[in-house]
Amino acid sequence: MSSNNQTKEIIEKQFNDLINKAQQLYPAINEDISTYSNMTAYTDSLQDYLNLTMQTPLEISTNHIVLV
Numbered sequence: 015m016s017s018n019n020q021t022k023e024i025i026e027k028q029f030n031d032l033i034n035k036a037q038q039l040y041p042a043i044n045e046d047i048s049t050y051s052n053m054t055a056y057t058d059s060l061q062d063y064l065n066l067t068m069q070t071p072l073e074i075s076t077n078h079i080v081l082v
Contacts, residue, residue, distance in 0.1 A: 036043050 040046065
């Protein structure tokens with residue numbers, strides 16, 4: 015188990031080093047990632063909406079006559 019803990023610590027250290035280097039190169043990286051995540055979520059919502067609006071209405075998609 016200790017080798018797993020050592021491996022985990024090494025990976026965490028490497029990850030933190032990469033984060034620090036990225037923040038040095040791109041000071042606003044956290045805000046950019048947040049913006050990208052929001053854009054992705056909004057795009058998914060729009061795609062869901064478009065998928066719903068492009069569905070064939072039930073009245074047209076079946077051979078049954080709908081009486082109202």
